[in-house]
Amino acid sequence: MSAAARAGTLLSVVVPMYNEEDALPSFAARMRPVLDGLGVRYEVVAVDDGSADKTAALLRDLAADWPELRMVRLRRNSGHQAALTAGLDHAVGDYVASIDADLQDPPEKIPEMLELARAEGLDIVYGVREDRSTDTGFKRWTAGGYYWLMRRLVGRQVPANAGDFRLLSREAVEALKELPDQQRVYRLLVPWLGFPSGEVRYVREERVAGSTKYPLAKMVRLALDSVTGFSAAPLRLATWLGTVAFFTCLLLLGFSLTVYLFGATVPGWTSLFVGLLFIGGIQLICVGLLGEYVARIYTAVQRRPAYFIAEDTARDTARDTARDTAGETGAGLGAGSGSGPGAGLGG
Ligand code: UDP
Ligand code: MG
Numbered sequence: 497m498s499a500a501a502r503a504g505t506l507l508s509v510v511v512p513m514y515n516e517e518d519a520l521p522s523f524a525a526r527m528r529p530v531l532d533g534l535g536v537r538y539e540v541v542a543v544d545d546g547s548a549d550k551t552a553a554l555l556r557d558l559a560a561d562w563p564e565l566r567m568v569r570l571r572r573n574s575g576h577q578a579a580l581t582a583g584l585d586h587a588v589g590d591y592v593a594s595i596d597a598d599l600q601d602p603p604e605k606i607p608e609m610l611e612l613a614r615a616e617g618l619d620i621v622y623g624v625r626e627d628r629s630t631d632t633g634f635k636r637w638t639a640g641g642y643y644w645l646m647r648r649l650v651g652r653q654v655p656a657n658a659g660d661f662r663l664l665s666r667e668a669v670e671a672l673k674e675l676p677d678q679q680r681v682y683r684l685l686v687p688w689l690g691f692p693s694g695e696v697r698y699v700r701e702e703r704v705a706g707s708t709k710y711p712l713a714k715m716v717r718l719a720l721d722s723v724t725g726f727s728a729a730p731l732r733l734a735t736w737l738g739t740v741a742f743f744t745c746l747l748l749l750g751f752s753l754t755v756y757l758f759g760a761t762v763p764g765w766t767s768l769f770v771g772l773l774f775i776g777g778i779q780l781i782c783v784g785l786l787g788e789y790v791a792r793i794y795t796a797v798q799r800r801p802a803y804f805i806a807e808d809t810a811r812d813t814a815r816d817t818a819r820d821t822a823g824e825t826g827a828g829l830g831a832g833s834g835s836g837p838g839a840g841l842g843g
Pocket of ligand 1 (some may be wrong): 511512513514515516545573574575576579595596597598600707708709710
């Protein structure tokens with residue numbers, strides 16, 4: 497996006513939404529006064545991640561008397577991180593905040609983040625969860641394990657308990673857009689960029705309405721993308737397990753030869769069977785791990801866009817204006833080009 501197009505827009509707020517019709521009215525009611533109260537030019541980029549419910553229709557209604565609200569609708573459900581990518585690609589502000597639609601992250605913290613970033617010249621301000629008491633025990637336990645592992649794999653600069661509620665400067669957003677990564681995990685990519693950063697602490701609230709859009713399968717996917725995106729350590733697991741198996745075999749060789757010399761070779765079915773299962777299990781795990789990395793290479797080689805834009809209220813308004821003056825031009829293909837899905841994949 498050119499500097500001219502974003503001139504004057506200080507803040508963009510990116511909100512990924514997937515089937516959020518229940519949470520949307522409360523979200524708008526709480527978000528708007530906070531942003532209006534800032535007294536700066538802002539935009540809200542609501543990314544409808546291929547919702548099957550009335551999310552898109554509700555957004556259109558809301559936008560009718562909230563001019564700062566813009567909807568970018570994806571053609572199909574592409575996942576939270578892909579929706580964030582779409583939002584970052586389309587946001588024009590000098591600062592870009594991202595926040596969930598379910599009000600688990602308090603919108604009131606956004607002005608605080610902005611103030612901190614501008615006062616101290618920071619490029620990144622993380623929202624860090626102070627207390628997860630409203631999350632289920634299972635969620636807390638898995639989240640604890642996740643952040644522990646990520647800090648070991650990616651490095652200490654990954655803040656524990658910082659999800660996707662954060663503020664980025666324009667420079668940080670452009671740096672992210674230049675990355676060729678396909679399966680992005682922003683909570684790791686952002687700290688990895690190494691920009692000066694700060695934190696704003698907040699208490700994680702309960703989801704205001706509706707139910708979680710992160711079932712176990714999506715959580716596992718995020719964890720796998722996180723690990724394979726930042727570490728080749730699991731690949732080395734095969735080497736270590738193989739070494740252990742080799743030395744175990746040497747010991748067992750000594751044992752079986754001794755037993756053979758004493759002429760008692762028939763018993764031993766149990767050890768044979770257990771050994772067989774053990775080696776078979778290890779081999780399958782290692783092939784599976786290898787598969788995860790091959791899959792990543794496969795996706796990278798395909799270079800397919802992470803999302804497709806079906807509709808962008810800002811661009812459609814601009815196009816309607818252009819059409820009024822210059823007449824209709826080919827629309828169909830245009831929906832997939834321009835600042836759309838291809839952006840950020842080049843390089
Ligand atoms: N979300 C999305 N696409 C998806 C899943 C989730 O855009 O495929 C959005 C969702 O609407 C919400 C945010 O990502 O704004 C976080 O999801 P959710 O609150 O369900 O996750 P949880 O807080 O339970 O981890
Ligand atoms: Mg949530």
